[in-house]
Amino acid sequence: LNIPSIVVTLGTLTIYRGATFVISGGAWVNADQMSPDFINFQRAAFLGLPVLSWIALLVIALFFLVMTRTQIGRSIHAIGVNPTASVYAGIDVGRTKFIVFCISGMIGGLAGYLWISRYVIASVEVANGYELNIIAACVIGGISIAGGIGSVGGAVLGALFLGIISNALPVINISPFWQMAISGSAIILAVVLNARGERRQGRIILRKAEAA
Known part of the structure; x- marks a missing residue:
């Protein structure tokens, strides 16, 4: 449909947020409903740094390598500059965009998991x-x-x-x-x-x- 990616992202965000509210009934999940291991996860430390910091550094390093050292990273840049030229260059634009959306969703899910572990509360309105x-x-x-x-x-x-x-x-x-x-x-x-x-x-x- 050639709809800008940012428009699709914000549009589907609203749809999923509304669907989540309907399914959950707007209920809140508090600390007493979470396991101790989940709550204590973000308090752990390694070499003096919190586990959350290590996860952030790992994600940053991983995506730096992907964007600068891999074919998929170069394809993402090329599609961003000129999707039409990317097609003529032999890049599968649709497949690459699909992969990017999947990766973005995975990172969003990881961020949500870490957010809830840190603040020990979950609801549809969290991080709104x-x-x-x-x-x-x-x-x-x-x-x-x-x-x-x-x-x-x-x-x-x-x-x-x-x-x-x-x-x-x-x-x-x-x-x-x-x-x-x-x-x-x-x-x-x-x-x-x-x-x-x-x-x-x-x-x-x-x-x-x-x-x-």
């Missing part, structure tokens, strides 16, 4: 709205919503930047309104800078083509 924070972190990290531009490292830096803002501003008694305003301004600035960078890169490519 965090999808926008994730998009913001990616944009701040230099990832283009249109695709084809960005890196795993950029996404990590964007997430760290938003995390620093969300944790530092309350410490200096900044009101919630101004916290959202500052975060929103940072996102808008990142989008503008990304757009200018893409236009500049396009002009450079055009000049090289004309010179050739």
Whole structure:
């Protein structure tokens, strides 16, 4: 159907969230309904670092290698830049997108599991709205919503930047309104800078083509 991936993602998110609410009846799962092993999992540590930190580092390293050292990673970048050209290059665009969606779903499930283990509560409303924070972190990290531009490292830096803002501003008694305003301004600035960078890169490519 050639629908933008981000539109499909947000649309299906709403559908699944609504279906989950209907199936569960909006019920909450509290700590007394969870096993002790599940609750204590996130408290474990290895070499001085929490298990959650090791899992995050492992996921980052794994996807860095996938995106920079494998054929599927190069195919993902190519499809993001130009899906039509990718077809002519022999890349199975549909299959690659399907794999990406499956991997995204798996990582989302892992994140949900770790979130519930950390905060010991589960409901349909948990982490509601965090999808926008994730998009913001990616944009701040230099990832283009249109695709084809960005890196795993950029996404990590964007997430760290938003995390620093969300944790530092309350410490200096900044009101919630101004916290959202500052975060929103940072996102808008990142989008503008990304757009200018893409236009500049396009002009450079055009000049090289004309010179050739």
